[in-house]
Amino acid sequence: MADDTTTEAEEEAAATARLEVAVRAAEAALIEFEIAVETFRIEVENFSRLHEQRLGPYYSRLEELDALIAEAVAARTGDPEDERRAREARAAVAPMPGIADLFHGWLDSDGFSPEAYAMLTQQPVQQPPRVRPSDEARKLYRELVRKCHPDLAVDQNERDRRDVFVSRVNQAYARGDEDALRVLADEWERGPRGEEPAWERQDELYARLEWLAERKDLLADAAAALEDSAVGSMLRMAGDDPDGMLEEIAEGLRQRVAEREAELVLLRGDGAE
The missing domain is CATH 1.20.140 (Butyryl-CoA Dehydrogenase, subunit A; domain 3)
Structure with a gap:
């Protein structure tokens, strides 16, 4: 038995x-x-x-040039149809303000713009120098995210901590900032270690x-x-x-x-x- x-x-x-x-x-x-x-x-x-x-x-x-050309044509011909086209072309140059315009670029249809978020969190505002970060930045980013990804944690407090950290990693990567990624990697290595889930x-x-x-x-x-x-x-x-x-x-x-x-x-x- x-x-x-x-x-x-x-x-x-x-x-x-x-x-x-x-x-x-x-x-x-x-x-x-x-x-x-x-x-x-x-x-x-x-x-x-x-x-x-x-x-x-x-x-x-x-x-602007389309509007100027349409206005020049209308001035030359005096044709009502040309004048209508000129008015339409001029109206297209100065459309009604959208959400982003009303909030001076701080807010768009997806929420706060990256620049607004950076200002609110007191982070430097930087345009990305290129669409795709360098190969080295991509390598650093992938290695770091594999270590600190929130999905590796089960405890909610640890997940929240990792979420905040990964957000910083994503911002550094978006700027293609290799030095910042290296600093973050060092910070992660020196930081606390969440417990591995015990199934x-x-x-x-x-x-x-x-x-x-x-x-x-x-x-x-x-x-x-x-x-x-x-x-x-x-x-x-x-x-x-x-x-x-x-x-x-x-x-x-x-x-x-x-x-x-x-x-x-x-x-x-x-x-x-």
């Missing part, structure tokens, strides 16, 4: 050990997936901000696996939304050189601006704007 009891206990322990291995593998896979989603999210955000910063002035200039029952492990599966589904939805967005689609087309794509678009816009300016000069006849 004792042998049977021992055998059952050993089998249960072995089954629990196998489940724990499965949980650890699922955690590692989930973290890798989340790192991939987060790096892409940061690239989407950086691309969007740099697109506005670098290309916004060209688009604004083109709108005692199979039902705890099954619950953990279910939670990990739900978390993966949420991440998959977030990844799909990013990829289907306008900026996400542009990034996929850009391949390995999103900054090159921005420069290529900028060159095309510069040419369009030059063409519109030349057209305006011809319409006015005197070279004045």
